[in-house]
Amino acid sequence: MSRWVLSGLKTGIKTTHYPAQQEIHAGVSPGLPVTGSAEGRTAEICPTAALTSSEGRIEVNYRRCIHCFRCVRSAESAPLDWQQGYEWAARAADRPALETGAFGRSLNVLVVDAGDCGACLSEIAQLTNPYYNIHRLGFFITPTPRNADVLLVVGPATDQMRAALKKAYDAMPEPRRVVAAGVCALSGGIFGPSLVSGAGAADVVPVDVEVPGCPPPPLAILHGLLVAVERKPSAFLSSPSAPANPVEAAP
Ligand code: SF4
Structure with a gap:
């Protein structure tokens, strides 16, 4: 027990400061694809039909995206932009x-x-x-x-x-x-x-x-x-004209 206390005193508090501060540690979020221009990109790449293409834009349906990363890694389509934040709700x-x-x-x-x-x-x-x-x-x-x-x-x-x-x-x-x-x-x-x-x-x-x-x-x-509980603003993920995340994304 005393070893755990000593170890805690040595390493300090490791608990995230979120929501008081944005969390910037690597690995806290896999990120999400972001609605953008359709140039060089194809919606057919998505296995769950989360992507649709219209009027020169590719839109992401966040109710269907399973984070397979195909739209960002496939050689058949230019990569979609990727948002690294986590305030998606x-x-x-x-x-x-x-x-x-x-x-x-x-x-x-x-x-x-x-x-x-x-x-x-x-x-x-x-x-x-x-x-x-x-x-x-x-x-x-x-x-x-x-x-x-x-x-x-x-x-x-x-x-x-x-x-x-x-x-x-x-x-x-x-x-x-x-x-x-x-x-x-x-x-x-x-x-x-x-x-x-x-x-x-x-x-x-x-x-x-x-x-x-x-x-x-x-x-x-x-x-x-x-x-x-209205302690944080809502994101606007389903609106193509709004930013994917109103709060600045973690780098
Ligand atoms: S990450 Fe996968 S599931 Fe999500 S939009 Fe891209 S291709 Fe579709």
């Missing part, structure tokens, strides 16, 4: 804003695995480790819907999980928020819609905040939680 336009201070100073988050492959869950698990340490922000994971303020959904909402997801949401007290993390939860991803799966969490519960990524890195999920 966007509030759904049709959902009402929260009243100021609606959740007080702490937030209980219920995570529901609605058929996830394991990748998004693994990123969520990182949020409570000493590096991301969401407890310092007053965010806690709860197993109980009756204690939960935010429902964090991953997975495409498979048929086996639809009823459980709806029940969990119905058991939560008002005010409540739903954050859908990962492309499966946003659109069904590579699993849905299909015979056994829906087209994302919005088929079952009203989604307030969307976090793209496959999987989204922990800081993108944390940004989603901060957007849900």
